[in-house]
Amino acid sequence: MGKIMMFDVESNGLYGEGFAVGAVVSNVDFVGTCTIIERFELMADIEVTDNWVRKNVLQHLKDMPKVSSVKELRTKFYEFYMRNKEVCLIYSDCNYPVETNFLSAIVSDNESRCWDMPFPLMDCCNSSNINISRNDFFENEQKEKLRQHNPLDDAKASLYFLIHHNSCKHMIK
DSSP: EEEEEEEEEESTTSOOOEEEEEEEEEEEESSOOOEEHHHHHEEEEEOOHHHHHHHHTGGTTTTOOEESOHHHOOOOOHHHHHHHHEEEEEEEOOOOHHHHHHHHHHOOOGGTTTTTSSSSSSGGGSSTTTTTTTTHHHHHHHHOOOTTTTTTHHHHHHHHHHSGGGGGGGHHH
């Protein structure tokens, strides 16, 4: 079938700056088997000011590798993305506003990147119930515990959900 990249971003508030990103690249076959072949996980060492993020997200990011700035984070993700963009369908889950703002910031960092961004950016949630917990779905099927609001784990759960949830299967075949 091909490859899918699923990425997830954590931001300093719903419309705030993205400060942590996780992504997986997976081979997917026609029967829905996926094998993760590459991972990306990184966060910027910044002060998070949003109270909801401080309470609900930061505790799940303690073990993430860090860089010193959000610009460096975006550059590192851009490099990962560029290595994979020609051979992958690019997805996120509920990509507005967090993931789309993150991609926009990557372009703002360097205008020559404007034509590199995903056209289209596929959204896993377009054909599914937004209220279905991707983590619960993954954990029930895979018997692996994920950290909620950890962008790498969220990307893994969303990828699995995309490939295995009945209402999404038509999107990847």
